[in-house]
Amino acid sequence: DQQVKQNSPSLSVQEGRISILNCDYTNSMFDYFLWYKKYPAEGPTFLISISSIKDKNEDGRFTVFLNKSAKHLSLHIVPSQPGDSAVYFCAASAASNTGKLIFGQGTTLQVKP
Amino acid sequence: EAGVAQSPRYKIIEKRQSVAFWCNPISGHATLYWYQQILGQGPKLLIQFQNNGVVDDSQLPKDRFSAERLKGVDSTLKIQPAKLEDSAVYLCASSPDRAVYNEQFFGPGTRLTVL
Numbered sequence: 001d002q003q004v005k006q007n008s009p010s011l012s013v014q015e016g017r018i019s020i021l022n023c024d025y026t027n028s029m030f031d032y033f034l035w036y037k038k039y040p041a042e043g044p045t046f047l048i049s050i051s052s053i054k055d056k057n058e059d060g061r062f063t064v065f066l067n068k069s070a071k072h073l074s075l076h077i078v079p080s081q082p083g084d085s086a087v088y089f090c091a092a093s094a095a096s097n098t099g100k101l102i103f104g105q106g107t108t109l110q111v112k113p
Numbered sequence: 114e115a116g117v118a119q120s121p122r123y124k125i126i127e128k129r130q131s132v133a134f135w136c137n138p139i140s141g142h143a144t145l146y147w148y149q150q151i152l153g154q155g156p157k158l159l160i161q162f163q164n165n166g167v168v169d170d171s172q173l174p175k176d177r178f179s180a181e182r183l184k185g186v187d188s189t190l191k192i193q194p195a196k197l198e199d200s201a202v203y204l205c206a207s208s209p210d211r212a213v214y215n216e217q218f219f220g221p222g223t224r225l226t227v228l
Contacts, residue, residue: 004155032214043117043204043219044156051214089155098168099144099208101217103155 003027004092006104014112019077021107023090026071030092034101035064035075038087047088048075080111115139117220119205125226131193134223138186138207144168145182146217147190148204156204162188163210192225200227 005024013019023033031052036044050057050064050073057064063076077084090104118137126132138145143164148156159178161169165185173180177196182188192199202222208215 006155009153034216036219041221043206043221045219046216049214049216091155098161099215100158100161100169101156103157105153105155 002105003030004090004102004104006088006090006107008107009105010108010110012110012112013080015082016079019075019080019084019109019111021075021077021088021090021109023073023075023104024071025073025092027092027094027102028071029094029096030102031095032093033064033066033073034091034093035062036089036091036103038089038106044089077109080109082111082113085109085111117205117207117218119203119220119223121223122221123224123226125228126195127228128197129194131191132195132225133189133191134203134205134225136188136190136205136220138188138205139218141209142207142218143185143210144208144215145188146206146208147180147188148206150202150204150222152201159190195225195227197227200225 034049035047037047038044048062066073087106089106091101145162147159150156159173160180162182165182180190202224204222206217206219208217
């Protein structure tokens, strides 16, 4: 039962262009969504989050969009830089569920110089 | 501020052997999590502690996995006996408390290979 899905295992973009990573979820009880970034041999690090009461949250080059009716969120990186090359995980949690995070499978982003 | 510490970083064992992983969370963080990340998948929560009490262990295979956080600070995760399918990265994370809006901080993980 995959409650959080990232259907694109990998994405390759040119430096300076936009990267769009997508995530779908099935559980309507989720009310908080996060994106984590992971480099090889390191633990995931928090990137950006969004509450279900919002539809957009921006932090520098990173913007997360939430479409609750479609149960879909996306992470936009503009402009993309080679240092953004990493695995990106989407995660969701529900206030009713102890703050436990449910992760997607991850998308490997490669930004080419 | 020191991050989440984990040891060992790598471990190779044979099936049916035992193994233990250690985690020291960020100082003052009340909530500690152990995740299992199998290659090609996202992290899956195994157990969540609030101080020294268990909040959620619904996905912990209790016939072979155990975890403790006796003094509400560092924690140990044990597998006994190990199976081939236990090969994974075991991640420890901590957060100030279990509120859903708190960021979880992850350690570097322990990569376990079971032969």
